[in-house]
Amino acid sequence: xxxxxxxxxxxxxxxxxxxxxxxxxxxxxxxxxxxxxxxxxxxxxxxxxxxxxxxxxxxxxxxxxxxxxxxxxxxxxxxxxxxxxxxxxxxxxxxxxxxxxxxxxxxxxxxxxxxxxxxxxxxxxxxxxxxxxxxxxxxxxxxxxxxxxxxxxxxxxxxxxxxxxxxxxxxxxxxxxxxxxxxxxxxxxxxxxxxxxxxxxxxxxxxxxxxxxxxxxxxxxxxxxxxxxxxxxxxxxxxxxxxxxxxxxxxxxxxxxxxxxxxxxxxxxxxxxxxxxxxxxxxxxxxxxxxxxxxxxxxxxxxxxxxxxxxxxxxxxxxxxxxxxxxxxxxxxxxxxxxxxxxxxxxxxxxxxxxxxxxxxxxxxxxxxxxxxxxxxxxxxxxxxxxxxxxxxxxxxxxxxxxxxxxxxxxxxxxxxxxxxxxxxxxxxxxxxxxxxxxxxxxxxxxxxxxxxxxxxxx
Ligand SMILES: Nc1ncnc2c1ncn2[C@@H]1O[C@H](COP(=O)(O)OP(=O)(O)OP(=O)(O)O)[C@@H](O)[C@H]1O
Ligand SMILES: [Mg+2]
Numbered sequence: 001x002x003x004x005x006x007x008x009x010x011x012x013x014x015x016x017x018x019x020x021x022x023x024x025x026x027x028x029x030x031x032x033x034x035x036x037x038x039x040x041x042x043x044x045x046x047x048x049x050x051x052x053x054x055x056x057x058x059x060x061x062x063x064x065x066x067x068x069x070x071x072x073x074x075x076x077x078x079x080x081x082x083x084x085x086x087x088x089x090x091x092x093x094x095x096x097x098x099x100x101x102x103x104x105x106x107x108x109x110x111x112x113x114x115x116x117x118x119x120x121x122x123x124x125x126x127x128x129x130x131x132x133x134x135x136x137x138x139x140x141x142x143x144x145x146x147x148x149x150x151x152x153x154x155x156x157x158x159x160x161x162x163x164x165x166x167x168x169x170x171x172x173x174x175x176x177x178x179x180x181x182x183x184x185x186x187x188x189x190x191x192x193x194x195x196x197x198x199x200x201x202x203x204x205x206x207x208x209x210x211x212x213x214x215x216x217x218x219x220x221x222x223x224x225x226x227x228x229x230x231x232x233x234x235x236x237x238x239x240x241x242x243x244x245x246x247x248x249x250x251x252x253x254x255x256x257x258x259x260x261x262x263x264x265x266x267x268x269x270x271x272x273x274x275x276x277x278x279x280x281x282x283x284x285x286x287x288x289x290x291x292x293x294x295x296x297x298x299x300x301x302x303x304x305x306x307x308x309x310x311x312x313x314x315x316x317x318x319x320x321x322x323x324x325x326x327x328x329x330x331x332x333x334x335x336x337x338x339x340x341x342x343x344x345x346x347x348x349x350x351x352x353x354x355x356x357x358x359x360x361x362x363x364x365x366x367x368x369x370x371x372x373x374x375x376x377x378x379x380x381x382x383x384x385x386x387x388x389x390x391x392x393x394x395x396x397x398x399x400x401x402x403x404x405x406x407x408x409x410x411x412x413x414x415x416x417x418x419x420x421x422x423x424x425x426x427x428x429x430x431x432x433x434x435x436x437x438x439x440x441x442x443x444x445x446x447x448x449x450x451x452x453x454x455x456x457x458x459x
Pocket of ligand 2 (some may be wrong): 245246314
């Protein structure tokens, strides 16, 4: 019959430890007030019965179909003993729920299976938000209590060999499918454990996707392709969740296959398709505070790896100087993202990062370094209707006195008649000729000026 004969007796203390926090947290039943208590009691009984017959240490190695069959069997037996009936649909939901709690991430499982969800934000056990179609929505998903949520967080971080406890209450991790996870627990998080998941779900968007969503015009995509091929160094700026990493991934796809690319990230999110890619990821210090490898260490190291291009997931601090130097000397065509609200601010942020990491150059020298390194800034933004657009393509056009000169080549002009719920507008070439027009032409781009005659793709 069921699994009991195959996987025999309970795993002793293991069996006892596993269920502690995983009971309750009803998703399917939680919506039907009076039913909640009955369902929780039933789950408790099913759990107890399972622990008498199943070795949980071996459970995850088993075929999911067998697990479902066994769960169904145990539920039916429990109900029979109690003399209760349950509908087929309720039983299915109960089996699913218990399976998720035993093997997966409990109440988060249904969210993780919904591909339209891009972010999952858990603010304590009773408050779970998701981002869907660019909008934040509160769900009725809940965890039973803090402990239940902690079991799930523990499961996520221990899968990647990290740990979370009072001594190290903040963790960044990556899930099996590449999704990025951050967890913060009390005492730092005041209202219970918090979990933020940026999902990728194995899907990586391409420029064709961005074009399909009206995030930029076809001419802008052509321009960007030529810019990458012409080895212009590109900085992608934008606010949080504005689509910087997605744009970086799309631009990286334009790097020719015969070049050696080294990527440096704090949490590896990029998925480059080229054959010759080396991926580096920084490492936090261990419990004794040792063994940290920063992005700066990685950027320095990668310079010794003969890269043709360096791709920095997000420039945040001390790596800025080495990165800029690499971009202006021999590794032109490198690409990075930066958290900043517009192109000019992104350059000031670079300057600020240099200052904060202890470079005591004259301001002019720092700006010269930046102007020599960065050619193009792509400004992405999440608009109030949830859409992401490229608001501006600006280039660095040298220095005048102490000031870095910038000029816009393309911009998104919002239509006046649009509403906050649905923003419309057009992408316009500004008509300004790029200072790199000759290089861009060699890379196959007609010219910024002739492109200026084309129709801006609507949005
Ligand atoms: N052009 C786009 N149109 C619609 N959705 C997009 C677009 N670009 C990115 N997204 C979605 O927006 C979310 C955030 O994207 P991404 O991770 O690239 O942003 P980010 O700016 O790098 O965020 P963070 O600041 O957290 O690093 C992802 O779920 C992604 O799938
Ligand atoms: Mg990012």
